[in-house]
Amino acid sequence: MIVIVLSETCTPAQRRQVLSAVQFAGSGLRVHTPHLVSLTGDRDRVAAVLDGLPQVTEVTSLSAGYPRAARLAGRAATTPVWVSDVEIGGPGFTVIAGPCSVENRHQMLTTAREVHACGAHAIRAGAFKPRTSPYAFHGLGDAGLGLLAEARERTGLPLVTEVVDVRDMERVAQAVDMVQIGARNMQNYALLREAGRLRMPVLLKRGLAATLDEWLLAAEYVLDGGNEQVVLCERGIRTFETGYRFTLDLAAVVVLKERTHLPVIVDPSHAAGTRGRVLPLALAAAAVGADGIIVEAHHDPSAALCDAAQALPTSDLAELMRRLLPAAQSAGRTLERAPGRRALTSVSGG
């Protein structure tokens, strides 16, 4: 795939000039954004017909087919995504914490209050839970969304929650600040397309056997819909090792930083399987250069309805925040956050 990057100052007429110039130089011509065009063909031939046009910033051959997710020369290494007033992918390291699922009002509000008190930047909690067994607890559903809204109102922290069904997308998007697409749905393209119609942040977890390129192509589905606010989340892949739940792939963070401009965070909880392992993996995520973490925390893990073994008690979150600081610093990051802007979010695209 040949990608043509146009300058920020490129006019519509100049863009038409480019499209006209390359129309016979390849096939599958596609305008992704006003400044990003791709086609299939020979890079040198495409570059030749564009030679001398000042509005052309770059002509690149991309082996993987995700022009919108790709990190391109001459553009920012990371494009920050704002979840309400919390920036992911900027100079600060972001900590999202909360319970696996919304269980009841007391649990949700208590945990949210303690997450806020520890200095975490956002709250996670599931109202719709994908579970391996049809007979397991599947979340409170819409009732959970209501409790989430109450938690946000009390703490002021933005919310992340998962959506598992295209028919729930609009309701979930209205209720929270960032919509999560979980590992099992990473290649549920109908769901990705719906997320692409939103104009708000999407947290896209890696499928448990997805290659990095497949994951970026899944992100491309969202981006291709015009939603540019995608954050990736490494959460462990499936390997032969049974000593923990999943193999946390921290090298993936490093390689993603080479390939994409999308922010990357890490979920150390699902890979760990037990809470004693969450802290060291969180530190490693900070040191390896991730833009943040999302951890499971519960005010009383012994009573949690799901993932009890791996949930941190909120009483340990302050210690986690304290120890994250030097680890994040080793990667050139801070934990303090500049006074944020309130992001403009609208549920559906224009």
Add this chain to the structure above:
Amino acid sequence: MIVIVLSETCTPAQRRQVLSAVQFAGSGLRVHTPHLVSLTGDRDRVAAVLDGLPQVTEVTSLSAGYPRAARLAGRAATTPVWVSDVEIGGPGFTVIAGPCSVENRHQMLTTAREVHACGAHAIRAGAFKPRTSPYAFHGLGDAGLGLLAEARERTGLPLVTEVVDVRDMERVAQAVDMVQIGARNMQNYALLREAGRLRMPVLLKRGLAATLDEWLLAAEYVLDGGNEQVVLCERGIRTFETGYRFTLDLAAVVVLKERTHLPVIVDPSHAAGTRGRVLPLALAAAAVGADGIIVEAHHDPSAALCDAAQALPTSDLAELMRRLLPAAQSAGRTLERAPGRRALTSVSGG
């Protein structure tokens, strides 16, 4: 999980007697079918309170939580599924063949005619294609369903096609004889729940990193909705080996035959990656004891819009059928089919 199997002659009153007897012997009591009850608790305790009740055929402890998919002692090893008048899981080995996707009328009707002429038992073809890239060909959609219907009318062979979006389920189910849920959607629980509302065959492919138990739990989602017509399809798992597309896991067929009464077929095409490998893998599938295969075939593979490299030319299908015979015989199967019954199918459950 403790599973209680009731006799075929068990009356409603006798079932109530059983439920009453075990209500304090465990928790999570659930009636799956008129003859299958499960709860969580201690098997010996449950067995004790049921001691002497003639309507109780079996009390079993099941480590994996899929009572409806499980192969239980005293029941048939395999429960056949009828796709129109084609039986999967009976004495005959079933061959389903057809193109990756419906491309146009000529391609679909030509391929269908040749698939029929070779003696294959059913036709596969995709109208809605899940593709790794948002920029790839995604199928003809509803127009493809129309061409499929025409192919069925001309050949009399039943049709299998994939559904990728819950919102398409009813339309797809109306159009074909068996609905396929693909590997990427094996844990798309919303889709599985919709498939559970059907009363027609569902072909459930294995996720590329799904364990056998996760796969059976996915099947349990469909069964739990009351749809008992589920066929499993092994199609290769993801491993480190890059010499082919996926690692075809034929031992999975053997282990599934120990664990479940659902029929199991094999897709040798996606794992192979190139057509020269399809024949030996198909033979191996027959010899290992699978109930059938589903292969990609095209009247002119060089012109195929997707998976061209792995599609068999239909001119090779007759050879495949001929060579399958001794392989199927080594596993105690035939290729000839008894005159079928026309299965009663209705799109949605009562």
Add this chain to the structure above:
Amino acid sequence: MIVIVLSETCTPAQRRQVLSAVQFAGSGLRVHTPHLVSLTGDRDRVAAVLDGLPQVTEVTSLSAGYPRAARLAGRAATTPVWVSDVEIGGPGFTVIAGPCSVENRHQMLTTAREVHACGAHAIRAGAFKPRTSPYAFHGLGDAGLGLLAEARERTGLPLVTEVVDVRDMERVAQAVDMVQIGARNMQNYALLREAGRLRMPVLLKRGLAATLDEWLLAAEYVLDGGNEQVVLCERGIRTFETGYRFTLDLAAVVVLKERTHLPVIVDPSHAAGTRGRVLPLALAAAAVGADGIIVEAHHDPSAALCDAAQALPTSDLAELMRRLLPAAQSAGRTLERAPGRRALTSVSGG
């Protein structure tokens, strides 16, 4: 790597002419056999300088660096290896059977007699056992070799046994007809080099995470020593699936047949983990086109000192042989063996 194949009738002078012609056309010139030369460089340039030389049969570019193991155009698809008078890789499908380890005289001789009576072609049994734990049974060692010799004398069947230490190589090679290098030692290059100094058959098992190319490069170590009698043995790879011991990779057989002229057999026992799974996997191995199988069999598995769960009782071997026949036929093979030749074997190279 560029490979030059010389004609069978090529004289030493003609070979020198070739070497002289290509000496400046590339680097790393190496004479593997009198008829096989390789170098690194540009294929077209090498072909140009050899243009018109009648002794040059073929000039090929080989992406993987195993010229001696590679299947080259214009040469036999499979080069048979003779283990005493048993051919592996010819028209017949070969069955090697025997206990995991030599345990005592009664066990070894009883099992050997029954293996022979069933019509199997060779005997396997370990005298030196690599075991994951230092505290497990490690075989009888040299005493086991003596019992193996007695088993051969009584049955007339050739013997296969494993060697795990370079210092044992010569003794083991003297005692048996084929030396096995196990999965754990597939990249023990010191051991492979010693095996390369032999002039007798070597059975090289695949490492449990070895790619096909790494495996062929391991074989190349043996071939590079001048020992051309290498048989490959697929025995299952390590994946995430825990429903059986290893994932038997039968597609590997198909791909190996594309890449190498070395015979390929399959060990269904270690992958299966339980004996009920050995028969279907053995049938699949025959149908997929393997040149034979090596199975664990014991006259009394309940008393076996290792791998008891997966050993077939010798009383089941006759049934296995009977059912293998149609499976092998589906792949164009027989089970009957032509009257063999006594292979000339010598322990060490010239």
Add this chain to the structure above:
Amino acid sequence: MIVIVLSETCTPAQRRQVLSAVQFAGSGLRVHTPHLVSLTGDRDRVAAVLDGLPQVTEVTSLSAGYPRAARLAGRAATTPVWVSDVEIGGPGFTVIAGPCSVENRHQMLTTAREVHACGAHAIRAGAFKPRTSPYAFHGLGDAGLGLLAEARERTGLPLVTEVVDVRDMERVAQAVDMVQIGARNMQNYALLREAGRLRMPVLLKRGLAATLDEWLLAAEYVLDGGNEQVVLCERGIRTFETGYRFTLDLAAVVVLKERTHLPVIVDPSHAAGTRGRVLPLALAAAAVGADGIIVEAHHDPSAALCDAAQALPTSDLAELMRRLLPAAQSAGRTLERAPGRRALTSVSGG
């Protein structure tokens, strides 16, 4: 396996009393060290017969069979290993650096000098190189050992080098301060047994598909020979992901710290595949709680004979050391080293 830990003050007579007490309480009684005894049987029964004996510190049931490698209650979390005067597993984080292989005198001495100047604690370099291809560079062999000795003399830093053949073990052990057993030989039990006869540090790399328990059992082979100086090295496992060479498994470090008292270091170079990835992975290794790292460094990577792409230029090592400091601190470690003791090492056991 039942493990009995005896007190530090236990006398030989008291030990005999223990052995006598348990001799009929289980089977496979084995004395591993004067203070560690194991047998197979029922823990409660063993504990009962030992009840009241003051010399018994602990009676534990160990699911994995590595009593000497296991972290046992009441004993140190990590047993430091001294490589000459460098402690691995103490309060300091250890950095071992050097070229993949000894190539020539200039390269070795230049690189060693620069490694020393940056403050690294030990030098690594290979004289005997295991290579996937028989036609690749396999190291300088004994000549390389000589150059290593010269590098040590000039810098005063201890040396780590790999051994690949049992017949080289004694010569290599004489020449260096720590003997490395590489990933490919992790289950080369003959080599492990020889390493167990040494009385000097052994660096045992993880096999690329070895489970944590298999790895600890490999360590147990060395420990069982009476050599207690074993350090483990995580170097990446093989998975489906092809975006880098191996998947660095940092969670393994966390889980090993639960299971074993042996120090654990990390090799970020082989997993990374390219040098730009080595720094972030090294930081992550420090933050996750490893006891050190071993990195490939070369004074002129562009000229390196092997692993050129992943070797850090020694000019980057100072930066690595500087940035490791906060990462190590986040895990409670320092980089400064207390004035060491000169470890007493002897090549072979008593």
